Amino acid sequence: MLVLRHCHRLTRFGPLSPQRPQASSAGAWCSLRLVSSSNNNDSKEQRWEHPGHAPNLRLAFAGLLAGTGAVLAYGLHHHKAEQSDIVSAQLKAQPSQLPVFSQEEVTKHRTPKDGVWVTYKGGVYDITEFVAVHPGGDKILLAAGGALEPFWALYAVHNQEHVLAMLSEYKVGELRAEDQKKQQSAASSDPYSSDPERHPALRVNSLKPFNAEPPPELLSDSYVTPSAIFFKRNHLPVPRVDPASYELRVDGLPGGGLKLSLEDLKKRFPKHTVTATLQCAGNRRSEMNAVKQVKGLNWGISAISNATWAGARLRDVLLAAGYDADAAQWARHVQFEGLDKDVTGTTYGASIPVNKAIGEEGDVLLAYEMNGEPLPPDHGFPVRVVVPGTVGARNVKWLSKITVSAEESGSHWQQNDYKGFSPTTDWDTVDFKSAPAIQELPVQSAITVPADGAAVPRASEEVTVKGYAWSGGGREVVRVDVSLDGGKTWQVAELRSSDGGQSPEPSPPPGRAWAWKLWELTAPLPSEARQLEIVCKAVDNSYNMQPDTVAPIWNLRGVLSNAWHRVKVNIVDSDE
């Protein structure tokens, strides 16, 4: 249960204006302190303090409206829609002594100078003071003079009790009844209405945008993850693309660039096939949340999957577009843009270093197939980038544009997200420029079977432990150590690189081990034990190892969570 404390200390607004009785709530916004009332442990307390640091606060929440998946930014848990609906209903039901405004009047307030008004479910709100501290930045002005609903439909993060509670403090009037009706009839459709059907086995972390992971025990059942249960990580609604009119642009090189249809991509360039594991930077974030709450989707251990991708090599396309020795002199990055966009028209974007893009051994694909079929809509139909060994966020889906550049992508996701920081860095002190954008990921492994808390019958006399292991940058996993006693003693697991009955894939060339290893260990149950703490850790061929514990690698965005994975299981006698 969350308790909100509003602190009325002001920040950049100076003393309260008597004309603006709501202004105090602007201060409340930026001195917001969120406390988990069920837990008084300091280390778990949620703090957004230092109200004097409004610019940092803005930076801190900059990803919000941008839909970065920071959908939990204001809360510890998923707020159930019903709760919000109750508050919303209360909001609406309040007997109002406030004036009634026409839409025409509301529309006059679209700038800080004229005041910024918005409407929401028939209420009129003057949010002028709030604009400067809106976590999503200036994008809030897109709603100025109009309704919030279409924007909040895109970013479901707003649909939470305390957001609505805070909004209520800005209320200045009611919208005229006939304008309310007009709004309702003109209501934009749900931008997520064209999202595809998903497999019911998926564990949903957020519906809009859709983010979900398979149950761990399914993950380790298949060396190549079936597309339907391959983890889904969308930042925005799934764009529906007509393959016949699809066009990919390649820009940034002399000669006017290149435009390719889907057919061009398939026919002009050799088809190249790569089995590669993709992992979200936030995989295993829930373990960081257990140390101290971070911002982001509460991923378990399954924001990682392995598929066989086929398509044109990015290298071949860049060479066809005119990449040459001259370009190599100035080019440093290759930027990608997706067709997925937010209400402002801003598309998802990311970039990778040019040496990864152009290198013969980089194996970067413009993929149009996943596991032998056209890409599913959730995975970027008709064309996505697959950057083997590199964090999922750079594997841009629904690819529309490639730009060779001296600069990194300027996108929010490249500049102000997907970076790692010291555990001491908080949202008041973070300087996103001080850390490199995540590209290659560190060595990783996790236990998929048994599940934490599972019962193991003593009569079985042994326990079988399964999991996955992978490392970024093409570094092959060469060993997985498993402990049944919390890390005191270790046994070496058996690795596999294929599904049962199939011959293992040949060992990859050095630096090109893009696919994970599944691993398994069957060990006798220690005779006296009543509980096992099972631990795994992987080693890659650069002999990087996973850190022992989570707290020292904790970071405010909850990325790069790769400490030893631990599950506790209980050994039960048959009569229990």
Next chain:
Amino acid sequence: MLVLRHCHRLTRFGPLSPQRPQASSAGAWCSLRLVSSSNNNDSKEQRWEHPGHAPNLRLAFAGLLAGTGAVLAYGLHHHKAEQSDIVSAQLKAQPSQLPVFSQEEVTKHRTPKDGVWVTYKGGVYDITEFVAVHPGGDKILLAAGGALEPFWALYAVHNQEHVLAMLSEYKVGELRAEDQKKQQSAASSDPYSSDPERHPALRVNSLKPFNAEPPPELLSDSYVTPSAIFFKRNHLPVPRVDPASYELRVDGLPGGGLKLSLEDLKKRFPKHTVTATLQCAGNRRSEMNAVKQVKGLNWGISAISNATWAGARLRDVLLAAGYDADAAQWARHVQFEGLDKDVTGTTYGASIPVNKAIGEEGDVLLAYEMNGEPLPPDHGFPVRVVVPGTVGARNVKWLSKITVSAEESGSHWQQNDYKGFSPTTDWDTVDFKSAPAIQELPVQSAITVPADGAAVPRASEEVTVKGYAWSGGGREVVRVDVSLDGGKTWQVAELRSSDGGQSPEPSPPPGRAWAWKLWELTAPLPSEARQLEIVCKAVDNSYNMQPDTVAPIWNLRGVLSNAWHRVKVNIVDSDE
């Protein structure tokens, strides 16, 4: 203090032969159990058990005669030469009831069939039974029928009390006095006599071969380590090479290979300069020894240094030798041989993957300069390989031959040394084929100042911590976290890439960060603390982190020791 227990259980020799009263000591060799009498802690006990596993035991010690630096294999500490001399003198002084043999008779015993005899300081020893279990393998037969002294001069490991004690059990007679005199006059000179002078500041880990590291506080004083104090890691005596007659052969490619003089190397190929850090795989081994004794030199934290190297690119030389697209079809490794050799003529050797050798971004040098001067003798004069980002062992010195091959180097150091294993793997269970040869090293950092146990005056009110950080594979160190409280809280250190007063080196291209970062943090002394446990950990740009603790990465060769580095310092009041 070491206690040797001889166990008389036999292994492969069957029952004791009454003609060979010494045979029991052969059994003693392979069931040798070494126990530190000063420490009854099981985890620290030195065990070489399972006497039935003679082949494993041989494997375990296979590096011994080969001079791999496993000079501590029989002991916990450096045995002082004086101790050995006392035993040796006792050996010699024993009133002998044994027969006197001529050199001629001794020389007849050179095969297992005829018996294998050797002489040592006037004694004659029948070591026939010992040959099969000699840690150094068949190489012992090189001494058959002759004197041990020239061999033991090469491998100082033998000059230890317990080795001499065991030898004494094989004694069968005395060498005729006139033959003793002949031996002494013909005594081969010390193979290390031409080793160069070394800087007195170096801390010597072994004299023959010479292995030494600088004091840590000197290390962090210079971004580019002065050559004189750059850590020395020799496997064999330093060969003295005449630069005028020096010849480098490049083999394995069609067309008969290439031969290059030093002048050829300097004139035919562009000179390329790279600042690169080299690190011994055994750096920080002493911390593993503190967990449980391993085999190898007891390196502190300074088996790492940074220098500016200049020479021809290996890539350019390979292309000149005929490396082409055809070669790329079959070539997988590039092997190197040094001019340093043991008594059998076996030279030091190693290999690297061909993609590292030929890649434009690999920056592998055939270096003839170190820090602007010709290579010093200890560092490979006139030519060595510098493989940036790769373990020191592959940076072959005194380079004589390069071979392009489908296979790795077959050398001991590539196949049966310099590999990492699980902490559970011991010398009885190790399978060297199961692990890849170390190439790229994992992320590393250590504290050079203050030293462990140092006193920090409380009056100073703050403490300055300094150190180095580096990662293999060209991965740039992007952050170093420092803790003053054993890892509970962290502060971010300042990194530097140049010496004071000089402009920092430009940021390297991705994947080509070959040089370390020095780092420094000045922090207030915690007011109440009487002791600080200072800890550091580095992060590279693949966001690999160091493991928290040593025990879970412990391995029988004591390589890859990269857990958080910890030093304890005492805060002292001025009146203390």
